[in-house]
Amino acid sequence: MTPHDRLALALADDLAKVNETLHSYMQSDAAPRIRQVSAHLIDAGGKRLRPMLTVAAARLCGYDGPHHIHLAATVEFIHTATLLHDDVVDDSKQRRGRPTANLLWDNMSSVLVGDYLFSRAFQLMTITGSMPILAALADASATIAEGEVLQLSTARDLSATPETYIRIARGKTAALFSAATRVGAMLAEPGDAIVQAMHDYGDALGIAFQIADDLLDYTGTDAIGKNRGDDLREGKLTLPVIWALDKADAAERAFWTRTIGKGDVQDGDFDAALSIMDKRGSLLATADEARRWAGLAKAALQALPPQPLRETLEELADYVVARLS
Amino acid sequence: MTPHDRLALALADDLAKVNETLHSYMQSDAAPRIRQVSAHLIDAGGKRLRPMLTVAAARLCGYDGPHHIHLAATVEFIHTATLLHDDVVDDSKQRRGRPTANLLWDNMSSVLVGDYLFSRAFQLMTITGSMPILAALADASATIAEGEVLQLSTARDLSATPETYIRIARGKTAALFSAATRVGAMLAEPGDAIVQAMHDYGDALGIAFQIADDLLDYTGTDAIGKNRGDDLREGKLTLPVIWALDKADAAERAFWTRTIGKGDVQDGDFDAALSIMDKRGSLLATADEARRWAGLAKAALQALPPQPLRETLEELADYVVARLS
Numbered sequence: 039m040t041p042h043d044r045l046a047l048a049l050a051d052d053l054a055k056v057n058e059t060l061h062s063y064m065q066s067d068a069a070p071r072i073r074q075v076s077a078h079l080i081d082a083g084g085k086r087l088r089p090m091l092t093v094a095a096a097r098l099c100g101y102d103g104p105h106h107i108h109l110a111a112t113v114e115f116i117h118t119a120t121l122l123h124d125d126v127v128d129d130s131k132q133r134r135g136r137p138t139a140n141l142l143w144d145n146m147s148s149v150l151v152g153d154y155l156f157s158r159a160f161q162l163m164t165i166t167g168s169m170p171i172l173a174a175l176a177d178a179s180a181t182i183a184e185g186e187v188l189q190l191s192t193a194r195d196l197s198a199t200p201e202t203y204i205r206i207a208r209g210k211t212a213a214l215f216s217a218a219t220r221v222g223a224m225l226a227e228p229g230d231a232i233v234q235a236m237h238d239y240g241d242a243l244g245i246a247f248q249i250a251d252d253l254l255d256y257t258g259t260d261a262i263g264k265n266r267g268d269d270l271r272e273g274k275l276t277l278p279v280i281w282a283l284d285k286a287d288a289a290e291r292a293f294w295t296r297t298i299g300k301g302d303v304q305d306g307d308f309d310a311a312l313s314i315m316d317k318r319g320s321l322l323a324t325a326d327e328a329r330r331w332a333g334l335a336k337a338a339l340q341a342l343p344p345q346p347l348r349e350t351l352e353e354l355a356d357y358v359v360a361r362l363s
Numbered sequence: 364m365t366p367h368d369r370l371a372l373a374l375a376d377d378l379a380k381v382n383e384t385l386h387s388y389m390q391s392d393a394a395p396r397i398r399q400v401s402a403h404l405i406d407a408g409g410k411r412l413r414p415m416l417t418v419a420a421a422r423l424c425g426y427d428g429p430h431h432i433h434l435a436a437t438v439e440f441i442h443t444a445t446l447l448h449d450d451v452v453d454d455s456k457q458r459r460g461r462p463t464a465n466l467l468w469d470n471m472s473s474v475l476v477g478d479y480l481f482s483r484a485f486q487l488m489t490i491t492g493s494m495p496i497l498a499a500l501a502d503a504s505a506t507i508a509e510g511e512v513l514q515l516s517t518a519r520d521l522s523a524t525p526e527t528y529i530r531i532a533r534g535k536t537a538a539l540f541s542a543a544t545r546v547g548a549m550l551a552e553p554g555d556a557i558v559q560a561m562h563d564y565g566d567a568l569g570i571a572f573q574i575a576d577d578l579l580d581y582t583g584t585d586a587i588g589k590n591r592g593d594d595l596r597e598g599k600l601t602l603p604v605i606w607a608l609d610k611a612d613a614a615e616r617a618f619w620t621r622t623i624g625k626g627d628v629q630d631g632d633f634d635a636a637l638s639i640m641d642k643r644g645s646l647l648a649t650a651d652e653a654r655r656w657a658g659l660a661k662a663a664l665q666a667l668p669p670q671p672l673r674e675t676l677e678e679l680a681d682y683v684v685a686r687l688s
Contacts, residue, residue, distance in 0.1 A: 068530055069512040123478060126451075127471040146452040146515055149474055153448060154508035156481065160501040169492055176485040183479035187394040190471055205393055 041353035045090050048347060052093045052107065053086065059111040063158045075139050075151040079118050082134045088113045088218045091243075095222030095236045098347045105166040105225050112175065113218045115159035120182060120214075122152035127190070128272075163221075171221045178217035185209010194273035196283060196299050203277055204245065211251075212244025235341035239351065242335035247358045249328040252276035254361065256312060257321060267308045273298050277327060279311075281320035290314050325362045332359045366678035370415050373672060377418045377432060378411065384436040388483045400464050400476040404443050407459045413543045414439045416568075420547030420561045423672045430491040430550050437500065438543045440484035445507060445539075447477035452515070453597075488546075496546045503542035510534010519598035521608060521624050528602055529570065536576075537569025560666035564676065567660035572683045574653040577601035579686065581637060582646060592633045598623050602652060604636075606645035615639050650687045657684045 039047075046053060064076035089110035096106035124130070125138040126145045132138060140148040156179075163172055189206045192198050219240030223233045255269045256278055269276050275298065283294055293310065296302045315321045335355040342348050364372075371378060389401035414435035421431035449455070450463040451470045457463060465473040481504075488497055514531045517523050544565030548558045580594045581603055594601050600623065608619055618635065621627050640646050660680040667673050 066509050066512070068509050069516055071516040072509065072512050120478075123474050127474055145470070147512070149448050149452055150508055150511045150515060153445075153481075154505065154512060156478075157501060157504035157508050160485065161498070161505060164494060164498045164501055167494055169489060169494065169497075172494075172497060173486070173489045176482060176489055179482035180479065180486060183475055183482050184391050184393050184397065186475045187391070187397050187472070187479060190475060191394055191396040 041350050041357045042085060042087070042090075044350050045094060045354065046086075048350065049090060049093045049097065052097070052110070053090065055107045056086070056089050056093065056110040056114070059107055059162070060114060063111065063115070063162060064155070066154070071143070071147060072151050072154050075122070075143055075147050076118065076155060078136075078139050078142065079121060079133075080114070082136055084134065086114065088117050088214055091215060091218040091240060092222035094347055094351060095219040095240075096225050098342060098345070098351070099223045099226035099228040099232060099236070101222070101226035103225065105168075106222055108162045108165045109171070109221050109225070110218075112159045112162045113214060113221075115155045115162070116175075116179065116182075117214060119152040119155040119159070120186075122148040122155070124186070127186070166225070168224065171224050174221055174224065175217055178213045181213035182209050185213065189274070192275060194299050194301065195275065196294060198275035198280060200277065200280055203275065203280055207245050207248040207252075208241070211248040212241045215244030215247070216240035232341060235338045238338035239335050239355075242331045242338060243355055243358060246328050246331035246335060246355065249277055249324060249331060250359050250362055253278060253321065253324045253328065256315065257362075270297060270308055270311055271301075271303050273301055278315050278320045278324045281323050282315045282318045285318045285320075286314075290318075325359075328359045328362060332356060366675050366682045367410060367412070367415075369675050370419060370679065371411070373675065374415060374418045374422065377422070377435070378415065380432045381411070381414050381418065381435045381439070384432055384487070385439060388436065388440070388487060389480070391479070396468070396472060397476055397479055400447070400468055400472050401443065401480060403461075403464050403467065404446060404458075405439070407461055409459065411439065413442050413539055416540060416543040416565060417547040419672055419676060420544040420565075421550050423667060423670070423676070424548045424551035424553040424557060424561070426547070426551035428550065430493075431547055433487045433490045434496070434546050434550070435543075437484045437487045438539060438546075440480045440487070441500075441504065441507075442539060444477040444480040444484070445511075447473040447480070449511070452511070491550070493549065496549050499545055499549065500542055503538045506538040507534050510538065514599070517600060519624050519626065520600065521619060523600035523605060525602065525605055528600065528605055532570050532573040532577075533566070536573040537566045540569030540572070541565035557666060560663045563663035564660050564680075567656045567663060568680055568683060571653050571656035571660060571680065574602055574649060574656060575684050575687055578603055578646065578649045578653065581640065582687075595622060595633055595636055596626075596628050598626055603640050603645045603649045606648050607640045607643045610643045610645075611639075615643075650684075653684045653687060657681060 060080055064073055064080060066072040092110040092113055093106050121133065122139055125133060125140050126148045130138050131141050163175055185206050186209055188209060192202055216237045220233060220237040223236035252269065255266060258266055279298060286294060293314065297307050332355040336352045339348050339352055385405055389398055389405060391397040417435040417438055418431050446458065447464055450458060450465050451473045455463050456466050488500055510531050511534055513534065517527055541562045545558060545562040548561035577594065580591060583591055604623060611619060618639065622632050622636065657680040661677045664673050664677055
């Protein structure tokens with residue numbers, strides 16, 4: 039059993055309530071299409087990783103009220119809204135092995151239902167009555183949108199730095215992970231140090247996850263819903279490329295300029311890219327960097343007393359990068 | 364001087380601070396494109412009607428703290444975000460006489476910068492520290508998105524009722540107007556009756572505004588940024604059409620089915636539509652309905668003590684429908 043499955047088992051009662059809340063809040067009497075489009079994503083068998091993190095953080099910190107359910111549904115709705123908008127932005131045709139909402143309905147429905155789910159997320163979080171929790175989620179939302187715009191405006195820009203990459207990874211992934219664990223912890227009011235530790239766990243886990251995902255875009259086999267080589271074709275400056283560029287000779291720089299920089303990707307370029315990255319050591323360096331972030335995630339949890347749930351979260355950090363070796 | 368100009372003059376100091384806040388919150392160090400896209404809309408000479416309503420409502424109810432500035436900027440950001448998304452949804456090329464952001468940059472930038480501004484709106488409102496105000500804005504956001512999806516999914520549907528139309532008008536326009544006046548009033552804590560009265564004023568003003576706008580799409584001359592006949596071409600079921608359909612004979616029903624229902628709009632159809640609506644009295648009935656809502660807006664204000672600012676808001680309600688005669 040994976041750590042993910044163990045978490046799902048340990049938190050099954052809570053997660054069933056989260057599902058009920060998701061289904062009740064994605065209803066709209068006025069516009070049935072809202073439920074249809076939402077259900078297409080929410081019932082597509084996603085792993086519910088983010089809501090699980092919120093519930094786990096709340097439980098780990100000793101919370102026993104009802105609001106971790108509302109916040110878990112909040113983060114899942116924010117996640118679903120960003121997926122709907124991302125698929126429009128990337129003009130994606132497939133997600134989780136199924137046609138995307140923008141393909142089944144249209145871009146308009148995806149944009150507007152995303153906005154609706156974002157509003158519902160916002161309604162759900164007000165139920166907690168906690169302004170610091172709302173402020174944390176507002177900050178995360180701004181970081182997410184900022185990261186997405188940054189990714190868009192730095193695509194094909196060979197001067198992108200590792201710092202830019204991490205900022206984008208935070209926006210794409212880690213900001214919602216860290217908000218998920220942070221607000222779950224905040225419910226229990228365990229003190230600033232513990233809240234910060236849970237935030238740092240989510241942040242490092244998210245960055246490890248994103249680095250691994252980006253590495254697998256080159257070295258993976260058949261990651262579900264993502265095709266190997268997408269990032270090369272789309273001109274995304276991910277860590278393996280940024281580090282390969284750092285050590286590139288003139289011929290290699292010309293290769294990256296043509297493919298990533300100008301979008302001229304031909305047959306054989308993917309294998310050539312792999313071979314350059316292998317030669318420059320950037321694949322191994324990227325795997326090491328993902329493992330380093332997973333280590334930071336586990337280290338953050340040491341601020342909490344040992345207990346089975348903490349152990350499962352530690353194993354989850356290892357699991358995220360285990361697929362790299 | 365229009366009532367609008369009189370409001371701008373009476374509230375000039377507050378509105379200057381709102382502008383400062385807008386400019387400071389639309390900055391993003393990470394992604395300069397955010398500021399560029401935002402500035403394209405925010406500095407395009409919009410009338411700042413919504414933030415003006417928030418500031419006016421706060422002042423009218425006797426508020427003298429700093430938070431009306433944050434909430435006025437909040438509603439302007441929500442408005443700007445919905446404009447960015449609407450232009451993507453409608454594939455618009457022009458707004459306020461200038462090329463749209465989706466045309467100057469791309470759909471992706473409009474979707475993501477809209478999301479960013481929505482997040483910034485959310486950050487701004489948390490500064491007030493008032494959970495009931497946040498809940499009111501969350502409810503308004505959900506109504507807006509719901510109205511937009513409803514409009515999208517009922518386009519070309521000849522069975523749309525006046526009730527559906529009002530629900531869409533609330534989503535497109537009145538929900539943000541009523542949230543703007545409501546949250547402005549709430550800051551002053553003037554009691555539920557006054558808060559409700561300010562809400563009702565914004566709601567009725569917004570609906571009058573939207574009905575007038577939709578009527579002018581048929582009878583207007585050169586409304587800025589909107590072309591006469593757009594709604595006929597896009598198959599939008601607005602009040603003049605809904606009421607004309609209600610009294611249509613067989614030939615007229617066939618005409619509406621072909622044009623609005625099936626999107627087959629040919630030369631001369633716009634004039635034919637006008638002539639049918641004139642014959643069935645739906646243009647006059649629509650103008651009367653807009654005036655009725657303007658009257659409701661003015662009536663709502665009677666709950667407040669008479670003062671110059673209240674008078675200007677009353678004149679604003681008349682002004683919104685004055686262009687119809």
